[in-house]
Amino acid sequence: MSGFDETLLDEADETVRVRLVVNGRKVACEVSPRETLVDCLRNALELTGTHAGCEMGACGACLVQLDGRAVHSCLMYAVQADGATINTIEGLTESGVIADLQAEFHRRNALQCGFCTPGMLVNAHELLSQVAQPSREEIRDALSGNYCRCTGYEAIVDAIDAVAKARSQGGGAT
Amino acid sequence: MKARAFSYFRAATIDQALDAHARAGDDARFIAGGQSLVPALSLRLQAPRLLIDITHIDELRGVRREGGYLRIGALTRHCEMLSEPLIAEFAPLLHAAAPFVAHPAIRNRGTFGGSVALADPASEFPAMTLALDAEIEIAGPSGSRRVKADDFFLDLFETALQPGELITAVHVPLFKADQRFAFDELARRRGDYALVGCGMLATFKNDRVDDIRISFFSVGNTPTRVKGAEATLIGSSLDAERIAAAQAALEGDLAPPDSDEVPPAMRLHIARVLLGRLLGRLGEGA
Numbered sequence: 001m002s003g004f005d006e007t008l009l010d011e012a013d014e015t016v017r018v019r020l021v022v023n024g025r026k027v028a029c030e031v032s033p034r035e036t037l038v039d040c041l042r043n044a045l046e047l048t049g050t051h052a053g054c055e056m057g058a059c060g061a062c063l064v065q066l067d068g069r070a071v072h073s074c075l076m077y078a079v080q081a082d083g084a085t086i087n088t089i090e091g092l093t094e095s096g097v098i099a100d101l102q103a104e105f106h107r108r109n110a111l112q113c114g115f116c117t118p119g120m121l122v123n124a125h126e127l128l129s130q131v132a133q134p135s136r137e138e139i140r141d142a143l144s145g146n147y148c149r150c151t152g153y154e155a156i157v158d159a160i161d162a163v164a165k166a167r168s169q170g171g172g173a174t
Numbered sequence: 175m176k177a178r179a180f181s182y183f184r185a186a187t188i189d190q191a192l193d194a195h196a197r198a199g200d201d202a203r204f205i206a207g208g209q210s211l212v213p214a215l216s217l218r219l220q221a222p223r224l225l226i227d228i229t230h231i232d233e234l235r236g237v238r239r240e241g242g243y244l245r246i247g248a249l250t251r252h253c254e255m256l257s258e259p260l261i262a263e264f265a266p267l268l269h270a271a272a273p274f275v276a277h278p279a280i281r282n283r284g285t286f287g288g289s290v291a292l293a294d295p296a297s298e299f300p301a302m303t304l305a306l307d308a309e310i311e312i313a314g315p316s317g318s319r320r321v322k323a324d325d326f327f328l329d330l331f332e333t334a335l336q337p338g339e340l341i342t343a344v345h346v347p348l349f350k351a352d353q354r355f356a357f358d359e360l361a362r363r364r365g366d367y368a369l370v371g372c373g374m375l376a377t378f379k380n381d382r383v384d385d386i387r388i389s390f391f392s393v394g395n396t397p398t399r400v401k402g403a404e405a406t407l408i409g410s411s412l413d414a415e416r417i418a419a420a421q422a423a424l425e426g427d428l429a430p431p432d433s434d435e436v437p438p439a440m441r442l443h444i445a446r447v448l449l450g451r452l453l454g455r456l457g458e459g460a
């Protein structure tokens with residue numbers, strides 16, 4: 001009846017095999033259970049676009065898409081993601097789905113050091129896929145868990161606002 | 175910031191999860207959304223030998239009507255509290271509280287059962303189970319039982335859950351046509367834990383309060399019902415005088431802890447202001 005094997009208890013330091021689909025490619029990696037998803041992505045898979053800031057859910061630098069939803073990769077262990085589909089900022093960039101957001105961030109100086117930018121983009125992408133025309137208030141609310149120490153947020157809100165308007169008019173951002 | 179080494183087990187059934195916990199000598203933790211547990215492990219506030227992943231247990235999933243109750247599976251994510259139509263219709267107080275719980279990405283992973291099990295006194299959902307007179311469904315080595323929210327929250331992060339017990343669902347009485355609800359909180363920044371928050375559910379008869387349950391959070395060691403204030407409101411039409419009496423009663427109902435960040439007098443003041451606003455809204459048919 002039980003799938004639990006007690007010898008597991010003595011193997012805390014041993015690695016286990018995790019299979020993921022990352023940015024459209026099937027990958028397998030060996031991780032120890034305590035390795036967070038962000039560490040696995042950055043170290044084992046060398047996808048360093050996902051940033052590790054606070055490592056406790058407060059800053060939003062580590063956001064990735066897990067099975068289509070934005071989640072903090074510092075708030076889960078890679079073993080929990082076994083079997084999941086993950087898109088990082090690299091994958092979202094390659095596929096072109098956030099090209100207009102990226103261009104608008106660039107145009108409006110919505111990034112300076114760029115540390116927060118991958119997380120901002122993952123979050124903005126999710127917001128715009130759920131709400132076609134968010135108000136500035138809604139944009140700010142959606143970004144409430146993303147810290148930016150450089151820009152003062154105004155340019156980031158402007159960029160997302162501009163892309164939302166451009167998308168709903170069926171054209172590119174101006 | 176790395177957790178101490180642990181073993182990981184993905185349970186497929188409730189029985190497997192309970193069994194694994196017992197066989198690890200209770201030196202184990204269930205992990206649901208992980209949005210509170212992972213930071214606690216990273217900070218090494220906790221260091222169990224075994225992590226039991228309960229998120230693949232189908233029995234813990236789903237929202238459905240069962241008799242006079244809405245049965246909300248423990249694994250229901252915070253974001254589903256916003257998107258699930260059954261919750262909006264039959265437990266609208268939870269729907270109203272959900273946008274105040276953390277930030278969108280945390281709501282995508284955090285679970286209702288995890289929030290109630292953790293019983294953070296600053297959390298929205300545990301306090302709302304009190305206002306709703308909900309019942310917590312628990313499975314453990316010696317079978318399953320249902321505990322009223324009134325009897326569930328015992329002290330700071332301490333609940334009626336015994337080691338190795340699992341919350342399987344929360345049962346919420348269905349919202350009725352003669353009821354009204356209201357919710358609000360005051361936080362320094364949207365998504366932060368509230369300085370003080372409050373939710374309430376009232377039943378009306380001929381435009382007068384027949385029954386009311388008011389629950390505060392971030393006011394002490396546990397989510398707190400304010401029974402003195404509730405009592406002053408029975409039979410009233412929520413006129414200014416009775417609202418003022420309820421606000422005055424808070425002094426006897428609440429004893430906010432001493433903290434450097436928010437002095438007790440300030441919390442009490444915010445609580446009075448919130449109560450006044452929410453009762454005002456209720457009176458207007460909120």
Ligand SMILES: Cc1cc2nc3c(=O)[nH]c(=O)nc-3n(C[C@H](O)[C@H](O)[C@H](O)COP(=O)(O)OP(=O)(O)OC[C@H]3O[C@@H](n4cnc5c(N)ncnc54)[C@H](O)[C@@H]3O)c2cc1C
Pocket residue numbers: 056057058203204205206207208209210211212213248274275276277280283284285286287288289291292294296297298299339340341342365366367368
């Ligand atoms: C930056 C940040 C801000 C936040 N802000 C808020 C906020 O404003 N309001 C708020 O309410 N919360 C907030 N949270 C916490 C969040 O809501 C968590 O999701 C929630 O408290 C716990 O749910 P979980 O599913 O993530 O539980 P986990 O982290 O997986 O578990 C928490 C605890 O509950 C136990 N547990 C989990 N599920 C069960 C179960 N079914 N039965 C028995 N025990 C169980 C675990 O063993 C663990 O001890 C915040 C978190 C972060 C990181």
Ligand code: FES
Pocket residue numbers: 051052053054055056057058059060061062063072073074075
């Ligand atoms: S690194 Fe994950 S939220 Fe800061």
Ligand code: FES
Pocket residue numbers: 110111112113114115116117147148149150151
């Ligand atoms: S651009 Fe530097 S933190 Fe945002």
